[in-house]
Amino acid sequence: MLTIDNLTSQIKNFDKEIKKAWQQDENAKVLEQLPGIGFYGSLILSSEIGKVERFPSPDKLCSYAGLVPSVYQSGDKTRMGRIKKGNKYIRWVLIEAVPKAIKKDKRLHAFYLKIARKKGNKKAKVATARKMLAQIHLILRNKKVFFQEPGIPAFFSDH
Numbered sequence: 001m002l003t004i005d006n007l008t009s010q011i012k013n014f015d016k017e018i019k020k021a022w023q024q025d026e027n028a029k030v031l032e033q034l035p036g037i038g039f040y041g042s043l044i045l046s047s048e049i050g051k052v053e054r055f056p057s058p059d060k061l062c063s064y065a066g067l068v069p070s071v072y073q074s075g076d077k078t079r080m081g082r083i084k085k086g087n088k089y090i091r092w093v094l095i096e097a098v099p100k101a102i103k104k105d106k107r108l109h110a111f112y113l114k115i116a117r118k119k120g121n122k123k124a125k126v127a128t129a130r131k132m133l134a135q136i137h138l139i140l141r142n143k144k145v146f147f148q149e150p151g152i153p154a155f156f157s158d159h
Contacts, residue, residue, distance in 0.1 A: 018043065026143070027052075031136065033145045033153045036101030041093045045136065048089045052141055058134035065090040067130040094129035101132060106148060107156040108132070131155070 022028050022039065025046050032042035055061040062068050066086020102109040111131055116124035135155040139145060148154035 027140055030139060030143060030145060034101070034132075034136075034139070034155060035104035035153060036097030036099070036132075037093070041097060044089050044093050048087055049136075049140070052137060055137060058137040061137045062130050062133050065094070065133055067091060067094070067126060067133055090133070091129065094132055095125055097132065098125045098128045101155065102128065104152065105154045105156065107154070 018040075022032075022043055025043065027046040027049070028042040030042075031037050031045050032039055034042075037045065049055075049061065052061070055064065059068070064086055066088070067090075098112070102112045108128060108131065112124050112128045115127045119127075132155055135146075145153045146156060148156070
């Protein structure tokens with residue numbers, strides 16, 4: 001019983017430290033507003049992305065996260081392979097966020113359905129995560145969240 005009380009106390013202390021870190025992280029506060037990205041997910045994304053300025057374009061950030069396909073070229077033939085190896089934490093948070101995000105963001109949902117019809121649900125999830133990360137790049141650069149309707153944050157604005 002003493003060990004459980006000790007562990008519970010340590011967990012509470014860690015939670016306080018994590019909340020303190022979140023309050024000091026402006027990027028995490030911005031990301032937490034997005035659909036599908038929660039408290040811990042926003043902290044993970046913020047810490048793994050770091051300074052967004054080090055990625056000159058959304059494509060560079062998506063490549064860093066491993067959300068782009070490998071490309072094999074020989075002569076005039078090009079073949080797309082599996083997604084690249086990259087930052088597994090960014091990829092994991094975004095893949096997990098897709099189902100919740102597509103329920104709240106209309107345009108993201110339409111994008112997901114379009115890909116799912118053509119290539120299946122797994123590839124649609126990865127493509128949607130990539131689209132979300134490209135928008136996160138823009139959001140972190142501008143420090144501004146888009147709203148599809150007043151009070152409803154979104155990855156894409158309807159306006």
